[in-house]
Amino acid sequence: MTEDSKHGEVATANGDGKDVEGADVKKLKYPRSIPFIISNEFCERFNYYGMRTILVLYLTRKLDYDDDTATVLYHSFTTLVYFMCVIGAIISDSWLGKFKTILYLSIVYVCGSTLIAIGAIPTLDLDARAMTVVGLLLIAIGSGGIKPCVAAFGGEQFKMPEQAKYLALFFSMFYFAVNSGSFVSTMITPILREDVKCFDSDDCFSLAFGVPGILMITSIIIFLFGKPLYKITAPAGNMFMKVSKCIWTAIRTRSKEKSVNPREHWLDYSEKRWGQQLVDETKILLNVLRLYIPLPVFWALFDQQGSRWTFQATRMDGDLGFWTIKPDQMQVINPLLILIFIPLYEVAFYPLLSLLGIRRPLQKLTLGGIFAGIAFVISTIVEIQLEGTYAVMPQAGESQLRIFNGMPCEYNVQTEVPNHDTFILKSMEMFEEKYIAVNGNKSFTYTFTSNTPGCADFTDRFELEEYKQISYLVNNRDGEPKLFRYEDNTDKSSKGFPMFRVLGNTAQDRPIVFKDLDADPQFDRHSNTTYFHDIIESYPSRYEISVDNKKLMEYSMRLGGVYAFIISENGNELKAEAIVVTEPNSINMLWLVPQYVVMTLGEVMYSITGLEFSFTQAPESMKSVLQGCWQLTVAVGNLIVVIVAEAKIFEAQKWEFVLFACLMFIDMAIFAVLAYYYKPIPIKSYSDEDDANTTLPIEDRKDDRGLENPTFTKGE
Numbered sequence: 094m095t096e097d098s099k100h101g102e103v104a105t106a107n108g109d110g111k112d113v114e115g116a117d118v119k120k121l122k123y124p125r126s127i128p129f130i131i132s133n134e135f136c137e138r139f140n141y142y143g144m145r146t147i148l149v150l151y152l153t154r155k156l157d158y159d160d161d162t163a164t165v166l167y168h169s170f171t172t173l174v175y176f177m178c179v180i181g182a183i184i185s186d187s188w189l190g191k192f193k194t195i196l197y198l199s200i201v202y203v204c205g206s207t208l209i210a211i212g213a214i215p216t217l218d219l220d221a222r223a224m225t226v227v228g229l230l231l232i233a234i235g236s237g238g239i240k241p242c243v244a245a246f247g248g249e250q251f252k253m254p255e256q257a258k259y260l261a262l263f264f265s266m267f268y269f270a271v272n273s274g275s276f277v278s279t280m281i282t283p284i285l286r287e288d289v290k291c292f293d294s295d296d297c298f299s300l301a302f303g304v305p306g307i308l309m310i311t312s313i314i315i316f317l318f319g320k321p322l323y324k325i326t327a328p329a330g331n332m333f334m335k336v337s338k339c340i341w342t343a344i345r346t347r348s349k350e351k352s353v354n355p356r357e358h359w360l361d362y363s364e365k366r367w368g369q370q371l372v373d374e375t376k377i378l379l380n381v382l383r384l385y386i387p388l389p390v391f392w393a394l395f396d397q398q399g400s401r402w403t404f405q406a407t408r409m410d411g412d413l414g415f416w417t418i419k420p421d422q423m424q425v426i427n428p429l430l431i432l433i434f435i436p437l438y439e440v441a442f443y444p445l446l447s448l449l450g451i452r453r454p455l456q457k458l459t460l461g462g463i464f465a466g467i468a469f470v471i472s473t474i475v476e477i478q479l480e481g482t483y484a485v486m487p488q489a490g491e492s493q494l495r496i497f498n499g500m501p502c503e504y505n506v507q508t509e510v511p512n513h514d515t516f517i518l519k520s521m522e523m524f525e526e527k528y529i530a531v532n533g534n535k536s537f538t539y540t541f542t543s544n545t546p547g548c549a550d551f552t553d554r555f556e557l558e559e560y561k562q563i564s565y566l567v568n569n570r571d572g573e574p575k576l577f578r579y580e581d582n583t584d585k586s587s588k589g590f591p592m593f594r595v596l597g598n599t600a601q602d603r604p605i606v607f608k609d610l611d612a613d614p615q616f617d618r619h620s621n622t623t624y625f626h627d628i629i630e631s632y633p634s635r636y637e638i639s640v641d642n643k644k645l646m647e648y649s650m651r652l653g654g655v656y657a658f659i660i661s662e663n664g665n666e667l668k669a670e671a672i673v674v675t676e677p678n679s680i681n682m683l684w685l686v687p688q689y690v691v692m693t694l695g696e697v698m699y700s701i702t703g704l705e706f707s708f709t710q711a712p713e714s715m716k717s718v719l720q721g722c723w724q725l726t727v728a729v730g731n732l733i734v735v736i737v738a739e740a741k742i743f744e745a746q747k748w749e750f751v752l753f754a755c756l757m758f759i760d761m762a763i764f765a766v767l768a769y770y771y772k773p774i775p776i777k778s779y780s781d782e783d784d785a786n787t788t789l790p791i792e793d794r795k796d797d798r799g800l801e802n803p804t805f806t807k808g809e
Contacts, residue, residue: 177237202235392730464695
């Protein structure tokens with residue numbers, strides 16, 4: 094489910110199509126303005142999810158942020174989006190109205206999208222980091238600000254209760270537009286990012302950001318075209334502000350009058366100023382909000398699909414044989430599954446849960462949270478399996494040694510290296526020891542004795558350092574065999590790309606070219622010389638390797654692999670050999686599917702059920718306030734991720750996943766206790782003449798499903 098359906102709201106309506114007398118009302122035509130609002134929402138959601146799908150990869154691969162910093166930026170952005178929902182609702186209801194709020198903040202939205210797309214053009218040589226941060230800020234203001242307005246604006250186009258059934262159809266169409274925009278953009282933007290080449294780069298982030306930006310401009314144009322058909326209502330005052338003032342008055346008055354004027358409930362102290370109805374309805378609101386206390390933890394887990402789970406996918410293999418999955422495309426599983434699961438829940442899952450005794454909304458919500466925890470248990474298991482494919486890095490008291498033989502000679506090596514007193518090092522091969530006890534600096538003697546006629550022997554010392562990977566190349570560039578020392582790094586690229594280093598043992602510096610054979614047209618992706626140079630980050634592809642215009646070999650470099658290419662010259666003969674220093678990604682991305690499935694199963698019960706329950710418990714005047722509070726739980730959930738990522742508590746990702754899984758299970762235990770003690774407060778009826786009220790029989794407040802009003806879940 095996209096964030097809008099999952100972080101969405103519910104609207105209530107009387108769905109019987111009759112007036113208060115029970116007589117049939119005159120059937121009205123479906124509002125002609127609705128297609129403009131639906132189309133606007135599709136384009137806006139395409140932009141939002143298209144941009145967010147590729148965001149963390151842009152932050153790491155182009156802006157060179159590390160995974161933790163990219164995670165902090167991603168979730169800080171999402172936090173701000175959902176904090177802005179409340180601000181947008183206040184602006185709309187108190188000052189501008191929904192139409193102007195949507196229009197003005199959409200323009201801010203477009204400015205943000207444009208900044209990011211332009212900043213991603215490498216040839217302009219702009220400060221891409223600054224432009225991205227400012228762009229994200231503007232998008233958060235625009236997207237968050239219009240989020241609570243668009244669906245509500247669409248609802249205002251209908252005359253109630255005469256068009257209640259049309260309103261239900263609108264919410265279904267709106268929800269479909271949200272998920273369709275998410276699904277299509279999540280599929281397309283990774284393709285634009287990786288498969289299109291532009292500005293002499295292997296990818297095209299500027300296009301991947303630019304196309305969604307164009308869709309956002311299109312959404313504004315579509316929205317303006319419908320203006321002559323819209324019903325535009327004036328701002329009616331913001332209930333969120335009234336509730337806040339009511340609570341503040343009660344707190345302030347209670348501190349002054351508690352001893353001389355005791356009241357049954359602390360909110361009763363604001364009755365004199367705000368009236369009994371607002372006080373009573375605020376009590377109901379706070380009673381429901383008590384259940385909201387544990388809710389942010391779910392969103393802390395859920396929204397990591399676009400950050401930590403995407404990074405997890407970059408360390409996996411997306412090759413299916415007939416198609417290669419891109420890491421950010423894994424996010425498309427969620428909106429795809431949600432479209433499948435929602436009808437399945439109604440016809441199969443909920444009846445099955447009912448047989449197991451899980452019938453009440455709060456039970457379903459608790460189970461949904463437990464599913465989220467289980468999804469992170471699964472992601473932990475996947476991460477543990479992935480750790481076996483990671484490069485081993487030296488720890489405290491350790492160093493690593495690698496020796497690459499660039500000579501046409503086989504050597505018998507005698508050393509003082511523990512457990513390696515003697516070993517054979519063949520031509521064009523590598524010796525490796527990942528665990529050598531070293532505190533500070535330490536040297537070891539060695540003797541290379543040739544097993545090949547015509548090759549000289551030599552003796553010297555290995556110089557190793559704690560925490561470092563030290564590599565040597567056996568070469569005879571200066572006419573006699575010796576070792577060339579350099580500090581190595583065999584860790585996988587944080588971007589997920591393959592990396593390689595050329596180790597040349599040639600009599601003179603010769604040009605070496607790596608031609609990309611899978612590109613269309615083929616081109617020289619890397620050109621350098623056979624003399625040693627720093628490690629290079631490449632693109633996963635099949636390469637033809639040539640020295641002095643002579644083809645020596647073809648080799649495929651895969652995602653996550655770290656390679657060394659030894660180029661050796663013996664007389665007039667050139668020879669090349671590829672050595673895998675760190676194994677490429679070997680676990681297929683499809684192993685991520687189970688955690689996405691379980692998370693989506695939990696999302697349907699957690700989000701839709703939770704919203705429907707809480708809204709049916711609240712008075713009509715408080716439903717918009719509750720929507721704002723729901724959005725705040727999403728913001729707080731993302732803030733939790735920011736805090737954990739910024740704290741850098743764990744060195745291994747698996748322990749962070751374990752932390753979130755445990756938090757979710759503990760959180761649901763707390764929620765179960767709150768749900769057990771939850772007692773609904775009856776909704777009262779008020780007349781204009783009499784502030785005293787009568788409690789409506791509960792039967793008059795329920796529909797045939799046992800809920801207090803027919804509800805229609807919708808996205809934004």
